[in-house]
Amino acid sequence: MKSPLLTLPGAVPAEGVDEGVAAHYGDLFREQRALADGTGFVDLSHRGVVTVSGPERLGWLHLLLTQHVSELPPHQATEALILSAHGHIEHALYLVDDGETVWAHVEPGTQDALIAYLESMKFFYRVEIADRTADIAVVHLPAGSITEVPEGVVVRETPYGRDLFLPREDLESFARQAGPPAGILAHEALRVEAHRPRLGFETDHRTIPHELGWIGTAVHLQKGCYRGQETVARVQNLGKPPRRLVFLHLDGSEVHLPAPGTDIRLADDGPDGRRIGFVTTSVRHHELGPVALALVKRNVPVDARLLAGETAAAQETVVEP
Numbered sequence: 001m002k003s004p005l006l007t008l009p010g011a012v013p014a015e016g017v018d019e020g021v022a023a024h025y026g027d028l029f030r031e032q033r034a035l036a037d038g039t040g041f042v043d044l045s046h047r048g049v050v051t052v053s054g055p056e057r058l059g060w061l062h063l064l065l066t067q068h069v070s071e072l073p074p075h076q077a078t079e080a081l082i083l084s085a086h087g088h089i090e091h092a093l094y095l096v097d098d099g100e101t102v103w104a105h106v107e108p109g110t111q112d113a114l115i116a117y118l119e120s121m122k123f124f125y126r127v128e129i130a131d132r133t134a135d136i137a138v139v140h141l142p143a144g145s146i147t148e149v150p151e152g153v154v155v156r157e158t159p160y161g162r163d164l165f166l167p168r169e170d171l172e173s174f175a176r177q178a179g180p181p182a183g184i185l186a187h188e189a190l191r192v193e194a195h196r197p198r199l200g201f202e203t204d205h206r207t208i209p210h211e212l213g214w215i216g217t218a219v220h221l222q223k224g225c226y227r228g229q230e231t232v233a234r235v236q237n238l239g240k241p242p243r244r245l246v247f248l249h250l251d252g253s254e255v256h257l258p259a260p261g262t263d264i265r266l267a268d269d270g271p272d273g274r275r276i277g278f279v280t281t282s283v284r285h286h287e288l289g290p291v292a293l294a295l296v297k298r299n300v301p302v303d304a305r306l307l308a309g310e311t312a313a314a315q316e317t318v319v320e321p
Contacts, residue, residue: 001045001137003022003171005021008025017200023185025180031186032182032286034179040145041141041147042181042186043137044187045171047133049105052102056127063224065093074097077094080095080218083228087209093105103132106199134168135167136165136166137165141162143160143161147179160196192282201281211244241298243277243295248306249314258292259279262282263308264294265307267305267312268304276297277294279293280294
C-alpha cells in the first residue's frame with residue numbers, strides 16, 4: 001500500500017519491508033526529537049490490519065496465541081505471537097479489542113499468511129476473520145501526544161504511544177491537523193532505543209521468544225496449551241535460549257552503519273575471528289549516536305568488547321545470559 005503522505009514536502013520513500021511510507025521528511029534527528037517530545041505522528045499505513053469478530057473471538061484466539069486473551073478487557077492493548085510446532089516465531093500481532101472486534105496490526109505483507117492460518121483453525125467457532133489493510137491505515141502518536149483522535153477510531157494505547165486504526169480515506173485530513181510528520185526511520189530509532197524487537201528484523205527462521213525478551217510482554221507463561229508451548233515451557237523451566245538480544249553502542253567515527261546481518265565477533269579476536277552473532281537493526285539516534293540491536297550467542301561475556309563487521313561496539317544486556 002503506497003501512502004498518499006509520500007506527497008508531503010520533503011518525503012523520502014522508505015525501502016525494503018517498509019516500502020510504501022516515508023523513511024523521513026528531510027530531517028531525521030528533528031523528527032526523532034519531536035517524537036521523543038510527544039509531538040507529531042508516524043505514518044504506518046503500510047502495515048497489515050486484521051480483524052476477528054464474533055462472540056467466541058477471544059476464547060478462540062486464546063487457543064492460538066501465546067498471550068492470555070480469553071478475558072482481555074475492551075480497549076486494553078496487548079501483543080502476542082504465533083509459534084510453529086517447534087516454538088519458532090512465525091507472527092507477531094499488536095492487539096486491542098473494542099468490545100465487539102479484535103483489531104491487530106502486523107508486519108507489512110504478513111497478513112495473508114496470518115489470515116490463511118487463522119482460517120484453517122476456525123473449525124466450528126463463531127468467528128469472522130477479515131483483512132482490513134485496504135481500508136484501514138495504522139498511524140502512531142507518540143507518548144505524551146495531545147493530538148485529538150477522531151471519533152469512532154479504534155485506539156491501541158501503550159507506554160510508547162497510541163496506535164490508531166484510522167479509515168484510510170481520512171489519512172490525509174488527519175495528517176493536516178496531527179502535527180509534523182516523522183518517518184519510519186525516526187520510529188525505528190526510538191524502537192531500538194527501547195530494546196523492542198521486531199518480527200523479520202530481530203527474528204529469523206529459528207528464533208524463539210526467550211531470545212528477544214518477549215516472555216511476559218507477548219508470551220504468558222500461565223495460560224493453556226497453544227502450538228509451540230512445549231518449547232516455551234522447556235526452555236523456561238529447564239534451560240536457556242541459545243542466543244540473546246543485546247543493545248550495541250557503535251563507534252561513532254564510522255561513516256556507515258553495519259547493515260543487518262553483519263557478523264559480530266569478539267574484538268580481541270579481530271575481524272577474522274569466530275562469528276558469535278549478527279546485527280539485526282542499526283540506526284542513528286539523535287542522542288545516543290549510532291546504535292544497534294543484535295543477536296549473539298548466549299555464552300558471550302556481557303562485558304566483552306565486540307566488532308560489528310569492522311566497527312567497534314560496546315554491548316548493553318537486554319536478555320540476561
